[in-house]
Amino acid sequence: MTTQPYRFAILTQLGIRHGVTRREPSLPGHGAVSWNTGHEVALQNRRYWWKQLGLPLESTVFGRQVHGARVTVVLKQDGGRGALDPSTAVPETDALVTAEPGLPVVVQCADCVPILLFAPDVPAVAAVHAGWRGTTQLIVLRAVEVLVRGLGARPHELRAALGPSIGPCCYEVGDEVVEQWLTAVPTDGREAICRRANKYVFDLWKANRLLLLDVGVLPQHIELAGICTRCHASEWFSYRATGPRTGAQAAVIALPLDRAGKR
Numbered sequence: 001m002t003t004q005p006y007r008f009a010i011l012t013q014l015g016i017r018h019g020v021t022r023r024e025p026s027l028p029g030h031g032a033v034s035w036n037t038g039h040e041v042a043l044q045n046r047r048y049w050w051k052q053l054g055l056p057l058e059s060t061v062f063g064r065q066v067h068g069a070r071v072t073v074v075l076k077q078d079g080g081r082g083a084l085d086p087s088t089a090v091p092e093t094d095a096l097v098t099a100e101p102g103l104p105v106v107v108q109c110a111d112c113v114p115i116l117l118f119a120p121d122v123p124a125v126a127a128v129h130a131g132w133r134g135t136t137q138l139i140v141l142r143a144v145e146v147l148v149r150g151l152g153a154r155p156h157e158l159r160a161a162l163g164p165s166i167g168p169c170c171y172e173v174g175d176e177v178v179e180q181w182l183t184a185v186p187t188d189g190r191e192a193i194c195r196r197a198n199k200y201v202f203d204l205w206k207a208n209r210l211l212l213l214d215v216g217v218l219p220q221h222i223e224l225a226g227i228c229t230r231c232h233a234s235e236w237f238s239y240r241a242t243g244p245r246t247g248a249q250a251a252v253i254a255l256p257l258d259r260a261g262k263r
């Protein structure tokens with residue numbers, strides 16, 4: 001039996017290879033792709049999932065994520081960084097952008113929102129890791145800026161897919177998070193905050209959607225998985241459900257190989 005990664009309709013329709021790996025109890029370490037699950041286990045799981053994704057692990061680019069807002073554009077020569085050895089990962093970055101055909105980029109999450117972007121007119125792709133820190137630092141806006149200003153993408157052509165992550169059902173946050181969000185967001189961000197039983201709830205899905213809409217992405221080009229990792233912690237890795245030793249799922253995207261078949 002094989003388990004397929006989660007896939008988004010808007011990317012599948014356009015022929016873009018991508019997916020989000022899952023928590024799968026029949027695999028070692030429940031299918032986690034993060035090194036904290038053990039080097040051999042992580043490698044074995046990466047090989048398993050990448051085979052299902054139909055993408056080459058050996059040329060996939062991983063970054064060392066730090067809950068920051070740095071976006072890194074990666075090139076062919078970055079292929080394979082962090083894929084088999086954590087020490088070679090792109091340092092301190094939470095978003096990877098590439099216009100290189102056939103070069104997969106990835107982010108790892110366990111409650112944070114994985115966001116995959118596709119700019120068909122460049123073409124280019126991006127993988128973005130947006131927890132509360134990344135979201136309040138507007139990382140998805142930074143990634144779109146790199147695509148638009150750096151690579152010439154038009155916002156109304158952009159596709160955005162938000163993967164399984166902690167939902168508004170489960171994400172209580174402190175006042176300081178709310179304050180940071182409302183201060184940073186360039187539009188009215190109150191829609192992403194609600195108050196429940198004396199606590200604030202931060203809706204990371206709405207927050208990132210607001211940022212994408214604000215920059216000109218069309219509503220019909222944004223797909224939200226709408227799956228809460230904490231509510232479904234048997235199927236997804238969840239930091240809040242399981243604690244700091246939890247593994248992580250990976251969200252991966254790659255442009256097709258160019259017509260010459262080069263990678």
Ligand SMILES: [Zn+2]
Nearest residue numbers: 169170228231
């Ligand atoms: Zn939930």
